[in-house]
Amino acid sequence: MKLTTLTIASVMALGAALPAVAQTTTAKAGTELNVRDQPSPFGAVLGALEKDQEVTIDGCLQDISWCKISSGSMNGWASGQYLYVEENANAVPLVDMSGAAETVTVIQQTEEGTSKTDQNVAATATGTVGALTAFALGGPAGAIVAGAIAGTAVGAAAVEPTEDTITYVTANPVETVYLDGEVVVGAVVPSEVTTYEVPQPELRYLNINGLPVLVDAESGTIVRIVR
Known part of the structure; x- marks a missing residue:
């Protein structure tokens, strides 16, 4: 699987922006959160973020289901559902920004051969x-x-x-x-x-x-x- 980063200028807004949220480059973990080597729940766990630990958002998939993050020496992918930013004292999950954040860098997933995710899913065909x-x-x-x-x-x-x-x-x-x-x-x-x-x-x-x-x-x- 090849991940291609699209520049901010190339991303078209699909809806109204969330003012402060859309412009942020940082977020926090809403719970103890895994950091994985690829945007998939089957990716290898590289480490874990503590609840409320701040991260830098390097880019997200189009639907913001997964975001590439960095925090200290830790770099990898985290679920956008459990990352949040604060807007007027409220917690706004990053995943709610899908289609509305034209200033968030989008990382496009393109298939190139068989990805690790494909292999993991295939391996579970006979499992639960x-x-x-x-x-x-x-x-x-x-x-x-x-x-x-x-x-x-x-x-x-x-x-x-x-x-x-x-x-x-x-x-x-x-x-x-x-x-x-x-x-x-x-x-x-x-x-x-x-x-x-x-x-x-x-x-x-x-x-x-x-x-x-x-x-x-x-x-x-x-x-x-x-x-």
């Missing part, structure tokens, strides 16, 4: 494939960002994993399940996906897209990514 649902606090997908700003971070009321539970997950790896969507705290795992017991009955675990996670046993909501 579903989708992660963004957990919104009284709003649509993306409200997780606003909730984090307001101090009502998703999972705050969840049972805190003990050291014994973390050790158990690390010592007992399970087969990876591939799901469409970024793996973040607060995302909900489809009910049909198999999860496994841990020492704490309130929690269960599984491996999503290569990342071990603990979920709430009742709701399937991700409460911890075990790194």
Whole structure:
């Protein structure tokens, strides 16, 4: 897969711009957020951003589903759904800028042979494939960002994993399940996906897209990514 960066001048606005948002070159992570080597939930994880960590936006895909970011020594791709900018004291997810931000550099995806993403998807043809649902606090997908700003971070009321539970997950790896969507705290795992017991009955675990996670046993909501 070849990624071609289009200059700002070559990007035509598809709608009215969001004044301060459209002109920004920085954003913040609305939750603990993976940084990947390509714009895909199946890309290799290079590191993770802390909640509210500031990043520089080097460019985004046309729909702003993924943005190329840098923060300190970390460079890679992050989900636009969980990056936000502040506008009049409100958190505005970058993904809401799709089609409206003529001053955001657009990175165009073009196929050149078989990409790593293609290979990963092909490898999961016989596995479990579903989708992660963004957990919104009284709003649509993306409200997780606003909730984090307001101090009502998703999972705050969840049972805190003990050291014994973390050790158990690390010592007992399970087969990876591939799901469409970024793996973040607060995302909900489809009910049909198999999860496994841990020492704490309130929690269960599984491996999503290569990342071990603990979920709430009742709701399937991700409460911890075990790194």
